[in-house]
Amino acid sequence: MDERRQEPVRWYALCAAGALDKGAIHRTELHGEGLVVWRADDGRVNVWEDRCPHRGVRLSLGHHRGDTLQCQYHGWRFASGEGACRAVPAHPHASAPPIHATTWPAIERYGFVWTCARAEGAAPTAFPAIDALAAARPPDCVPLRTTTMDADLASVKRALSAYVLPQADAAECAAFECESGTLTVESLDGAACPAIFVLQPAQKGKTRVHGVVPGDFDAAQRLALQRAHQARLNAVRDALEAVSEVQPDALTGSLAEAPAQNRTPRAQLSPVAVTMALVRMDAAPSAMSPAIDASNQASSEEDGPFTVHLAxxxxxxxxxxxxxxxxxxxxxxxxxxxxxxxxxxxxxxxxVLDGEPLHRDVWLDARERAAGDCMLVCVSRARTPTLTLDL
Ligand code: FES
Incomplete structure (x- = not known):
């Protein structure tokens, strides 16, 4: 099911604003939509669909040209802001065609670049105030490295509700939900520095976790905090992946986001998924090996012969x-x-009318691949012995 239809329109962070220097081009996803995030020379941040409106090549493969982004395929340039085509190198003396890159809302706030998936033709919803992040403005905070987890947003949120801060034990920590996938973890006795996690539903079944620790620290303290949090985030990621490998349905379910003024403490956000993951990580590996062997065998057969029926x-x-x-x-x-x-x-x-394609292109996005109803025949093959194409 389309993940966007499972929840109302919200703003989500895509990357740390500080990581987006002038000239940087950042590829990311929101709910499976490929996006390119880039900053023009005047400082403006753009969030666009990662697809050239001319021939569909990813714009994130292109080149930064001051106030335009240039597609690497035919060199068409699209202007910062409205995304209008400004130049076509093959026709330098003709006016540019009236096409645009598909733009998304873009807001730089609280040290992140945010966007929201708006309904067709509708204005984006107002950007929410997120008090926890307002108190953690760069540079008075320690940024944590973004971690990608193989689980959906609700599962990651549930797992982080059991997060244990460095220099605290589990009983002393509490997690609170804020707006737009933001979660704060605090030490109840105030002895450990809080952490704020900002979640990005990226591709289907993948969630990126951005994080900051508010406060003014010296270089050694910053490094120690970053290392300690990275180790903990890696442990959460590994536990979630172990659960999804063994029992994909174990992580399904949703958890409504509470408004900032009505934060929900961890006691009501059961960390059942992580507990189960840690138990399952101890399970005998032999229980999983047949599946792994079968998948290895399948991949060695993927390049084999197949038959295509032309409908x-x-x-x-x-x-x-x-x-x-x-x-x-x-x-x-x-x-x-x-x-x-x-x-x-x-x-x-x-x-594709029947059979399962083996996608080898970089053009289709995750949802299109999963749907399996079309393929790029120049590079892709078949997972099944036969395919039926609409040719
Ligand atoms: S994707 Fe360009 S010809 Fe197939």
Whole structure:
């Protein structure tokens, strides 16, 4: 199910604003949508769909050119702000065509770049005040390295509700929820420095955890805090991955976000997922080995031969192990429009009516891959013995 439909529109942090220097181009995802985040020379931050409106190549593969972002494929340039096409190198004397990069709302606040997925044609919701982050403005805070976890937002939130701060024990820590996927972990006796985690639902089933520790620390203290938190975040990540490998459904479920003025302490956010993960990590590895062996065997067979049925024109095409699907289709006389033939432009996108494609391109996003109803035939193959294409 589309993760965006499971919750109302919210603002989410995409990256630390300080990590986005002028000239930097950052690729990320929100709810499976590929996004490019970049800062123009005038300091303005842009969040755009990571897809050139000309031929669909990822703009994050392109080049920063002052106040424009240039697609690496045909060199089209798109302007900071509205994303309007400004120049087409192949036609230097013609006016630029009236197309735009698809822009998303972009706000730089509390040391992060934020965006929200707005409904078609609707204005974004107002950016919320997040009191916990307002008190943690850079540079008076220690940024933690962003950690990507193989679990959905609700599961990560639940796992972090059991987070233990450095220099505290579990009984002394409490987690509170704020707006927009923000969670604070505090020491009840005030002896340990609090931590603030800002969660980003990235690709399907993956969540990025950004974090800061508010306060003024010297260099040695900053390093010690960063190391201690990284070790704890790694442990949470490993525990979540262990649960999802053994029993994917164990992490499902949702946890409503409470408004900032009505924070929910950890006592009501059961850390059941992490407890279960730690127990399961002790399980005999032999219980998991058959599945791992089976998947290794499957991957060694993925490049093998397969057969493609052509639904519209009739006939079948055998694709040998050492031949690309595109070459086999051409040899059969099937016509497929192509351009890059490297899986980056999207020109050869073909509907799949039956069978499971093995995607090898960089053009489709995570949701499109998971849907399995289209493929780029210049580089991709089949996971199943046969595929039926709408050709
Ligand atoms: S993705 Fe460019 S031709 Fe296939």
């Amino acid at each position: 519209r024109s009739g006939g079948s095409v055998d694709v040998p192990a050492n031949t690309s699907l595109l070459d086999a289709l051409r040899a059969h006389g099937a016509e497929v429009p192509t351009s890059c033939e490297q899986g980056v432009c999207g020109t050869c996108l073909t509907p």
